[in-house]
Amino acid sequence: MALVAVFGMLGASMKASITGFVGETVKSDLVLYGPSDGSFPIPRQALDAARDTRGVTAVSGFGIAPVSVAGTGDAATVGNGGGTGFFDGDPTVTGNVTPVTGDVTLDRPGFIASAATAADHGWTVGGQVPLSATVPGTPERELGTVELLGTYQPNSLLGDLVVSWSALSPYVDEGAFGTGTFASPMLYAAFVDGDGNGEDLRQALEDAVDPFIVVQVLTPAEFAGQQAVFVDQMLNILYALLALAVIVAVLGIVNTLALNVIERRREIGMMRAVGVTRGQVRRMITLEAVQIALYGAVVGVVVGLALGWAFLRVLSGEGLDTIEVPWGQLGGMIVASAVIGVLAAVWPAAKASRTPPLEAVAD
Numbered sequence: 001m002a003l004v005a006v007f008g009m010l011g012a013s014m015k016a017s018i019t020g021f022v023g024e025t026v027k028s029d030l031v032l033y034g035p036s037d038g039s040f041p042i043p044r045q046a047l048d049a050a051r052d053t054r055g056v057t058a059v060s061g062f063g064i065a066p067v068s069v070a071g072t073g074d075a076a077t078v079g080n081g082g083g084t085g086f087f088d089g090d091p092t093v094t095g096n097v098t099p100v101t102g103d104v105t106l107d108r109p110g111f112i113a114s115a116a117t118a119a120d121h122g123w124t125v126g127g128q129v130p131l132s133a134t135v136p137g138t139p140e141r142e143l144g145t146v147e148l149l150g151t152y153q154p155n156s157l158l159g160d161l162v163v164s165w166s167a168l169s170p171y172v173d174e175g176a177f178g179t180g181t182f183a184s185p186m187l188y189a190a191f192v193d194g195d196g197n198g199e200d201l202r203q204a205l206e207d208a209v210d211p212f213i214v215v216q217v218l219t220p221a222e223f224a225g226q227q228a229v230f231v232d233q234m235l236n237i238l239y240a241l242l243a244l245a246v247i248v249a250v251l252g253i254v255n256t257l258a259l260n261v262i263e264r265r266r267e268i269g270m271m272r273a274v275g276v277t278r279g280q281v282r283r284m285i286t287l288e289a290v291q292i293a294l295y296g297a298v299v300g301v302v303v304g305l306a307l308g309w310a311f312l313r314v315l316s317g318e319g320l321d322t323i324e325v326p327w328g329q330l331g332g333m334i335v336a337s338a339v340i341g342v343l344a345a346v347w348p349a350a351k352a353s354r355t356p357p358l359e360a361v362a363d
Contacts, residue, residue, distance in 0.1 A: 001297050004242055004333060005304020006311065008326045011235040013312050015228040016324040022224035025157040027095020030202060031223040032061075032190035032209060033216050040214040041186035047088060050192055053208045055201045058193045060089030062157070065168055065185035066177055068132045069111055069146060069161055070121060083134070085158065086185060088165035093191045094157060101125050102150025109167035110149035117160040118151045125150060131163075133171070135182050143171050189223070249296070250344050257289055257348035261355075268352055269360020278353035285349035286342055293341030297334045305330075 032050060034040050042061065050059045064083040090105045091097050091112070097104055100115040102125035113123060123129060128145040146167050152158065168185060177183050194201040202217055209215040218226065261268070268281060305325065312323050 001300025001333065001337070002304035002307065003245070004239070005301045005330060006308045007235060007238050007242070008329050009305065009308030009324070010311065011231050012324040012326040012329075013308075013320055013322055014231045016322040017320050018227045018231070019224045020322055021156045022220055022227065025094060025096045025155060026191065026220045026223065028093055028191035028193050028220065029198060030192045030194070030205060031218045031220060032192065032205070033218055033223060033226060034188065034214045041188055042190060042215055043212050044088070044184070044187055046209050046212045046215050047187070047190055049208045049212075050190065050205060053194075053201075053204050055194045055204055056192055057195055058090060058093045059190055060087055060091060060093040061165075061187045061190040062087055062091075062094075062162075063185050063187035065163065066133060066135045066182045067143070067163065067168065067185075068134045068140065069163065070123075070129045071132070085162040086165055086168055087162050088187065091158060091162060093193055095191075097155055097158065098153040100151040100153060102148070104150040104152050106149065106162070106164035106166075108149070109164055110147040111161055111163040111167065112150045112152060112158075113148060113161035114154055114158070115151040116154065118148065123148050131167070133176055135177050135180075138178065141176075143176055246340075250340055253289055253292055253341065253344040254348065256292065257285060257345055258351070260288070261285065261348050261352045265355060265360045268355045269357045272355060272357035273361055281353045281355075282345075282349040285352050286345040289345035289348070290338050290341035293337040293344070294334065297337035301330050301334065 032042060032046060034042050041063070044061070047059055047061045050056055063086055065086045067084050067086075069084060087106050090107065092105060102112075104112045106112060111129070118124070121129075125148055127148050129148060131143045131146040133141045133143055146163060149164075171177065172184055175183070177185070192201075192205065202219075205217045209217065216226075272278075272281065309323065312320055
């Protein structure tokens, strides 16, 4: 129960952090997104189709490219190699990019970085920084330089830095990334702003991107839900493994009660002899089982909450800055424990109720 509580708390906090991250960084009207597992990136032609859609005022696509800026990339990875984020269009379409110095619209070849990252590396607006290809399976190769166009306040979506697509496209055209999977940098999401009715805009976009099959048109809230799918998948695997521990716990309750019935055979016989009915004996054993199960559940939940809080405090610097307690899940676990206690008591209670009073007292 402690492990279930820990993972439940971790999962709820991860989903709350993801929802908060999307809510704080994505303010666009709609989001174009591929399958939740990232197996099929968005085709670049989908951005052109969206830009040509009536009512759309701006479209900006975010992806991961197998490049490194001055040996530095964000936390994203491409295959087994490092990756750096890039934007095809204006990053401010996401709605929450606050400039510090220079221009952060990426309207020309270059890159933008968070003010802290630029300060740490001594970069200044207008300065040239080395750009290298980091295609998995090949040695890192310097491509040239790229200009720092501007800096911005901390932004979870942009990370430490992002490069403009116009700075990368010449290298893609000349085959700098080879001919394999990473020949063209992958596009994972596109952010869309438009005029007029939101439902009309969504329907128009769905019609426009329908030929690309894998592209979904989502609201920011639905986009956040898609990101949480990974958390649910991870938790389902863990819960499946923990179910074995729950089965062992149920068998432990059955074994404990069975031993109690055997050890208290004489006491049960005496109770039956003085007028206790079989139903009362069954009820007594069942209440004992429920008491054992609830005690273990409550102690496990308390221990799990303490461990989960400590775990999340350690991970607070990794983006898990929201601590969420799944009270509904924990309450359901406690109720389920009582039910399990009742079921575990069926055989021991039946055995105790059938104890022959005279034989048991004679023993």
